[in-house]
Amino acid sequence: MSANHSTMTTNKSNAKAEKVRNDNLESTKLKDRHLASYGSGSYLASDVTVLLDIVDKEAVADVPVTQKEALIQSGQRHYSDMLTLEHAPSAMHEQLYTQALAQGTQRTATDIANLAYALHQNFHNTVDSEGPLVLVSLVRAGLPVGVLLQRALADTDSLYSLPSVHYGISIIRDRGLDPLALEILLEAYPNSPIVFVDGWTGKGAIYQELAHSLETFSKPTHPNFTNIFHQGADAIPLLTLADPAGVAWLAASSDDWLIPSGLLNSTVSGLISRSLYTAPQEGLHRSVFYDNLIEVDHSLAFIDHIDTARQQLTTAPSQLPTFTQPRYDTKTIIDTLAARYQITNRNRIKPTIAEATRAILRREPERVLLASSDHPDTALLRHLCTEYHIDITILGAKILPYQAVTLIKQRTTHT
Template sequence: MTNARLQTPDSYGSGSYLASDVTVLLDIIDKQKVADVPVSQKEALIQSGQRHYSDMLTIEQAPTTMHERLYQQALEQGTTRTATDIAHLAYTLHQTFQKTVDNEQPLVLVSLVRAGLPIGVLLQRALADTNTSYSLPSVHYGVSIIRDRGLDSVALQMVLNAHPNSPIVFVDGWTGKGAIYQELARSLDVFSDRHHPNFANIFHQGEDVIPLLTLADPAGVAWLSASSEDWLIPSGLLNSTVSGLISRSLYSTPQAGLHRSVFYDNLVEVDHSLAFIDRIDAVRQTLTVPLQSLPRFKHPRYQTADLIHQIASDYDIVNRNRIKPTIAEATRAILRRDPERILLATADHPDTVLLRHLCSERDINISILGDKILPYQAITLIKQRS
């Protein structure tokens, strides 16, 4: 890492989170300097191959009143489950690393920006809680990963330089098709030689084991996850306003430095990032359920690969990036992309209320397919652009 503009990790910010929650390794740029590309134009540029999605941004607007209300409903019904899942994940990390980490060599959580950020912050708070049986020395960073372009190698090297003897666990919110897992695996391949000086930082669970942790893992690719269900994770319903007011990341070549992002200071009044963390963390502290050591998997199972293949065949989809499975991804795709159709397992599942409302609002076709798309509750198909 020779870029003179880069500093030590502790000189970077934390978005709208507390400095003790996370250090976000992104080059924050002024949103006035970013072209605001309308969704329909962005979709045409992406599908034609003229531009990569990480070269453009549609500037995020404040959620509507209906969107806010549905987020609050999701938070009401999902708070205890999220808190319980975080406790089980923290307990499992404690069981795994208690003999190998300490204050000098803490466990390093690297959240994948953006969906991993809220989950990573919740885990960092849980591991820092000395009133539990699962406290563990840990530090937490947010690092960009971009489909087709990989994990920000400059940011990862900064983490490795700062913590040369610590194991790293990568954190994401959920898995959809497993595409980000594959991107992460490709990015980490350079460390897979046992003679690489950072082999043990990455492959501490064994050769070829990518240490990816998620809250939900329908795709069956994570090393550690609280469940394999597609459920309404509250943080999956919002974008920057539950992710530290940070935009989706924009690509920079390693020679140019860190991946870039916009900080949405205009959305401060509608930001839920800290309130979400505080609420889940407070409930976690009151839990009385027995702690569970969750299963850890050496290799991905790709349990939905055949289903994705079948969906692509049924709807004549060549580019599988047009298929956005899970409630969270399906919802985000409606808000950020140009959808053609929504596939639902059931017509009235409480976890898809926002999806159905958005479809009604924008006159998007819904197909009810029953068990055919399980374990996913929802899949958005992006419109084909010639």
Template structure:
């Protein structure tokens, strides 16, 4: 039976919002702040501040604008093109989670899905919907939360502790959209080191797959670091094309010192008219429920393979880059970098791949150089190199 103090802690979690998702889809453990209280820093200025070390990227935002008509059109095309694959992948992931955890969880001690804000949110919501679908053989008691992770600053320790206090007997699986170089995996692993001692009271919550296994789940894992992924391919995940308008209208998270509370985020209420978050979830979820195929059990990995590490090393040497943060691989990251950062050039595997239409359109619009390198950058289809604004260190 759940103890009264744990029930109180679980009830407290419900005080937090879900962005523009349903309350049953996710609880986002972020302190939401008014966008008027956040400095709107232009991209070029932000890039100079980041690269010079004057400011960390998580201390400032470039406030989002509504996607252009062309951007919306390309998202719609990507959704049409990728619906069946995304739905199938979610079914396979849910089936695998059911197989792994069916004897370890119940209604009192559910599986806790922790999506990494923001790219993990749509995938986590889709998984929560799938695991809640009692008409399928892979249903599983689960709860879904979103928490912040920030490069160089780690997973929000306040949010994680709230979950560990509320669910002391539940296993946790971390959810992200995709992997690029594996940087977020490393950040996650570093943040969880404190729990890796087998005598730690929360060791079993996190290291339920083994003493060295970080339970990271992604839809796509080109970097080869996830414990569980639907594939290792770099493909056009539709939710990777938009920012807040497919992620619950939530901004990229802003850092807060643990002594001051949760990491912060802005809710873009001014973008409600262009929000696709729930429509995206409903569309993919309906496709999943209509699948005729039987779900498959996916492989899991005990150790990261870092299968693209040598490729990243080669690109860094070829382009004289010592700060690897300037290299943004995968279609999703390459696209987001063009929209949010100041790119120098785009590297493509092929000149006319259908999954890079938006990238090529944005490059033409902004006069960004494209280099087609063929097999040299596989398994990535696209990589953005950020413009150097200060001397790399």
């Protein structure tokens, strides 16, 4: 080969490489602009990007709880096709949240520090600013936990500083994780591991939904296998603050305790509504932004309060265990309750203090089961039961580690 031909070949190769670099750069810019086009609810833009199509609440039918329950249980409508618009919490509800926050600040701050430390231990050798850890909060109970973790990992004065980014995406029971939102993240961060974040586990239903949604990536030959299955071929990387169900890869504890953010809905979750389903070919899952509740929003105040407490901790973070397989620690309890109350549709059983409380506020409860009649963590639940004339049954140790379970009222001939 002549020197001139060699030079021409080299020039062509360089030009081709430069074109690829430019195309990649332009592609990255487009992705950045695409991601930047989404909002963060009432959180700071540096806290989270929520990959949801925010729609006007005036365009969403406000379905009364009783009507919604009948439609869901009769199979006429899926719960993610309807919304009961939220109103401002009552004065008593606000007071009990304030009490829960005062009571739970140190525990929440400590749990976040321990979780951040565990993430640092697992990923500090494999992530960097070019390929950061991607925290994906499951909208919406995961959002406050994800924001707190993002702030903790960004704290360069801590023992657990780690390059990370944080997004929120929708997951809907029976319909799965929003595939379009996940695709956007995988394209934007092709070299990053993903960790999914939720507030707590109840029966493990969302874990199962997540695992089902991720099956398509579970073959080692899939190009995104290592993005998701970085803990092993069977390990779903789900992180939670509390994991009574025994399904999370990483959790601060397995206790059912009064998580402050579990007591409010949108006003501690960035003013974002529960997500509404959209078919993948039509776009991202949808949500409403409750701009009418701005004056009673605690979202940023909650984050600032817990994050300040975390920074003031004087004890070193603890080592947390991780699990590659679900344990389903409370499956027997759910089976027993289903048999006792003749329930075949497990969706009518809402365990954990947080889920039991939300069920009273969003659904139509039949009764509430408590482990104790005077446990301080169930004060709001007991208040709501009195206010809405809901029967309470004390079952003691039979439901532990759950402190509370709400049973949804049967509205059809099918249980």
